[in-house]
Amino acid sequence: MKKRGPVYVWCYTVGVAVAFGLVLSFVNQLTAPKIKANRQAAMCREIMRALGYVLRDDASSEEILARFDAVVAEREYAGASGGRPLVVWEGYEETDAPGGGSEPRGKVIGYAFRVGGVGFWGPIEGVLALEPDLATVRGISFYKDEETPGLGHEINAEWFRNAFKGKRVRDAGGAVGVEFTARGKEPKALNEVDAITGATETTNSVKAFLVRDIGAFLDAAERRGIGKR
Amino acid sequence: MPEISPFVILFAAVFTNNILLVYFLGMCSFIAVSNTTQTALGLGAAVTFVSVLTAAAGWPVYHLVLVPLGLEYLQFIVFIVLIAGLVQFVEMVIERKSQTLYDNLGIFLPLITVNCAILGLCLFMVNWRYGFLQSVAWGAGSGLGWFVAVVALAGLRQKIRFSKVPPALEGPGITIVVAGTMAMAFMGFAGMVAIR
Amino acid sequence: MSEHARNIAPPAMPLGLRIKASPEYRTFKTQFWDDNPLFRQILGVCSALAVTNLVTNTLVMCVAVTLVTACSSCLYALVRDATPPRTRLLVQMLIIASFVIVVHLFLAAYMFAVSEQIGAYVGLIITNCIVLGRVEAFATKNRPWLAFVDGIGAGCGYSLVLILVSLPRELLGFGSLCGVAVVPESLPRWNIMVMAPAGFFGLAVVIWVCRALQLRAQAGKARPGGK
Numbered sequence: 001m002k003k004r005g006p007v008y009v010w011c012y013t014v015g016v017a018v019a020f021g022l023v024l025s026f027v028n029q030l031t032a033p034k035i036k037a038n039r040q041a042a043m044c045r046e047i048m049r050a051l052g053y054v055l056r057d058d059a060s061s062e063e064i065l066a067r068f069d070a071v072v073a074e075r076e077y078a079g080a081s082g083g084r085p086l087v088v089w090e091g092y093e094e095t096d097a098p099g100g101g102s103e104p105r106g107k108v109i110g111y112a113f114r115v116g117g118v119g120f121w122g123p124i125e126g127v128l129a130l131e132p133d134l135a136t137v138r139g140i141s142f143y144k145d146e147e148t149p150g151l152g153h154e155i156n157a158e159w160f161r162n163a164f165k166g167k168r169v170r171d172a173g174g175a176v177g178v179e180f181t182a183r184g185k186e187p188k189a190l191n192e193v194d195a196i197t198g199a200t201e202t203t204n205s206v207k208a209f210l211v212r213d214i215g216a217f218l219d220a221a222e223r224r225g226i227g228k229r
Numbered sequence: 230m231p232e233i234s235p236f237v238i239l240f241a242a243v244f245t246n247n248i249l250l251v252y253f254l255g256m257c258s259f260i261a262v263s264n265t266t267q268t269a270l271g272l273g274a275a276v277t278f279v280s281v282l283t284a285a286a287g288w289p290v291y292h293l294v295l296v297p298l299g300l301e302y303l304q305f306i307v308f309i310v311l312i313a314g315l316v317q318f319v320e321m322v323i324e325r326k327s328q329t330l331y332d333n334l335g336i337f338l339p340l341i342t343v344n345c346a347i348l349g350l351c352l353f354m355v356n357w358r359y360g361f362l363q364s365v366a367w368g369a370g371s372g373l374g375w376f377v378a379v380v381a382l383a384g385l386r387q388k389i390r391f392s393k394v395p396p397a398l399e400g401p402g403i404t405i406v407v408a409g410t411m412a413m414a415f416m417g418f419a420g421m422v423a424i425r
Numbered sequence: 426m427s428e429h430a431r432n433i434a435p436p437a438m439p440l441g442l443r444i445k446a447s448p449e450y451r452t453f454k455t456q457f458w459d460d461n462p463l464f465r466q467i468l469g470v471c472s473a474l475a476v477t478n479l480v481t482n483t484l485v486m487c488v489a490v491t492l493v494t495a496c497s498s499c500l501y502a503l504v505r506d507a508t509p510p511r512t513r514l515l516v517q518m519l520i521i522a523s524f525v526i527v528v529h530l531f532l533a534a535y536m537f538a539v540s541e542q543i544g545a546y547v548g549l550i551i552t553n554c555i556v557l558g559r560v561e562a563f564a565t566k567n568r569p570w571l572a573f574v575d576g577i578g579a580g581c582g583y584s585l586v587l588i589l590v591s592l593p594r595e596l597l598g599f600g601s602l603c604g605v606a607v608v609p610e611s612l613p614r615w616n617i618m619v620m621a622p623a624g625f626f627g628l629a630v631v632i633w634v635c636r637a638l639q640l641r642a643q644a645g646k647a648r649p650g651g652k
Contacts, residue, residue: 009512012508021303024527031534118425256471256474344552398629398632
C-alpha cells in the first residue's frame with residue numbers, strides 16, 4: 001500500500017463523512033414524515049379506542065389520522081393553579097358529513113384524557129374516556145407499561161379494559177376513584193372493578209393515578225364547563 | 230424532564246435498573262473478562278470512568294448541538310465517535326499513569342468502545358429526557374452497576390472452577406446460567422424506586 | 426504434457442461436492458456453524474437476550490443484523506484500499522453506524538409497532554461485536570463478494586441461535602407464535618419465560634446443545650478409524 005500524505009488522510013476522512021452524512025440526511029428526509037405520522041397515529045388509535053370507536057387492526061397511519069381529524073376534537077385547558085395544561089379529546093358521533101379541515105360537529109359521545117403514573121417496573125400511560133355525563137366510564141386504554149407479563153401487564157388485556165365500561169368514577173360517598181376488588185366478589189358496587197390476581201403493586205399504582213387524574217379532570221370540568229354544551 | 234433526584238437515579242442504576250442484569254447491555258466483555266477478579270476490577274473501574282465522562286459529554290452534545298439543528302437521527306454516530314474519542318483519551322491517561330494496569334487490561338481497553346452498555350446508557354438518557362445532573366448520575370450509576378455485576382460474577386466463576394460442569398457447558402455456557410440466576414436475584418429489587 | 430493427456434478431460438464433480446468445495450460455501454458454513462458468533466465466539470449476546478421474548482421481534486432483529494453485517498463487510502472491503510491505515514477504525518464505525526441508522530429509520534417508518542419495542546436494541550447493533558468482528562477480521566483481508574457471504578453466514582448463525590431461543594420463550598410465556606395464539610387458554614402461561622432470566626437460561630441451553638453436537642462430531646472424527 002503506497003504511503004499517503006496527511007492531506008490525503010484529511011480529504012478522505014472529510015469526504016467519507018460528508019458522503020455518509022448526505023446519504024443519511026436523504027434517508028431521513030424520506031422517512032421522517034412517515035415516522036411522525038406513525039407516532040401520532042399510535043396515540044390517536046389509543047384515544048379512539050378509549051372513546052369506543054371501532055378500528056381495524058391493520059389500519060394505516062394515514063387512515064387513523066384522517067378518521068381522528070374527522071371525529072375527535074382536541075381541546076386544551078389551562079392547568080389547575082399553573083400546572084400542566086389539561087388536554088381533552090372530545091369524541092363526536094360519526095356522521096356522513098364531509099370532513100376535511102372543519103371541526104367535527106354533532107353530538108359529543110365522550111371525553112377522553114390522559115391518565116398515567118409510576119407503575120411497579122416502570123411508568124404506565126393510558127387514556128380514559130368518560131361518557132358525556134362525566135360520571136361513567138366509556139372506555140380505557142393502557143398503551144404503555146413495563147409490568148410483569150401475565151400479571152401487571154394484563155392491564156392491557158381486553159378483559160381488563162372491558163371491565164371498566166359502564167363503571168362509575170365516584171363511589172357511593174361521592175369520593176373520586178375506582179375500586180379494585182377481588183375477582184368473583186359479587187355483587188360489585190358501581191365503581192368496583194375486578195383486580196388482577198397477583199398484581200397488587202400494579203393495581204395499587206393504577207388506582208392511585210386514576211384517583212389523581214380523574215380528580216384533576218373533574219375539577220377542570222367544573223371550572224371550565226366541560227361537558228355542559 | 231422527570232422530577233427525580235440524581236441520587237435516586239444513581240442508586241437505582243446500580244441495583245434496581247442494573248444496566249447489565251436488567252437491560253442486558255455490556256454482556257460480551259462481561260463474559261470474556263469475568264474469569265479473574267483482578268481483571269474484572271480493573272476493567273470495571275475503567276468502564277465506570279468512561280461511562281461518567283460519556284454521560285457528562287454526551288448530554289450537552291445531544292441537547293445543545295443535535296437538537297437545535299434537528300439532527301437527532303445522527304445521535305448513534307455522534308455518540309459512538311464521542312465514546313471512541315473518550316476511550317482513546319482514557320487509554321493515554323492510564324498508559325502514562327500506570328504501565329502495569331495498562332498491560333493488565335491489554336486488549337480490553339479499546340474494547341470498551343464497543344461495550345453496548347456505554348452506547349446504551351446514552352440512548353436511554355436521551356429517551357428518558359434526563360437533565361444534565363440526572364444524566365451524569367445515570368452514567369455513574371450504570372458504570373458502577375456494571376462494575377458490581379462483573380466483579381460478583383468473577384467471584385462466582387472462581388468457585389465454579391472446582392465444580393463438575395458438563396464439557397459442552399464449560400466456559401460461556403455456565404457463565405450465562407450464573408448470570409441468569411443473578412438476574413433473578415436482582416429482580417427482587419423491583420418496585421423499590423422509580424427512575425422515569 | 427503429452428497430446429494424449431491433454432485430450433482427456435477430468436471427470437466432472439457432482440454438483441453437491443462442487444458447491445461444498447466452493448469458497449462461498451466454506452465461508453458461509455464456518456460462520457454459520459463451526460465458528461458460530463454466538464455459541465462459539467460469544468459475540469452479540471446482548472440483543473440475543475433482550476429481543477427473544479417475541480418471535481416477530483427476533484426475526485426483525487435477525488434480518489437487521491444479517492443485513493448490516495453483510496453490507497458493512499462488503500462496503501468496507503470495497504473501500505479498504507483507499508482508506509489510510511490511521512482512519513481504519515473510524516471508517517469502519519462510520520459505515521456500520523450509517524447502515525444501522527438506515528435500518529432504524531426504515532423500521533420506524535414501516536414497522537412502527539416493532540420499532541417501539543426493539544428500537545433501542547436496533548441502535549445497539551452498532552456496538553454488536555459480531556458486526557465489527559467480521560468487518561475487522563474478514564473484510565480487511567478478503568474480496569467484497571466473499572465478505573458479503575461471510576456477513577450473511579455470521580448473520581444466519583446469529584439468527585439460528587436467536588430463533589431457537591425465542592420459540593420456547595414466546596410459546597411458553599405468551600402461548601403464541603408471532604402473535605398468533607396457539608396454546609389453548611386452559612394451559613397456564615409460564616411468565617418467567619418472557620422475563621430477563623429466561624433469556625439467559627434459554628441461551629445457555631442452546632449453547633449447551635449446539636456445543637455438545639460440535640464436540641460429538643469432533644470426537645467422532647478424532648477416533649481412530651472414524652470418518
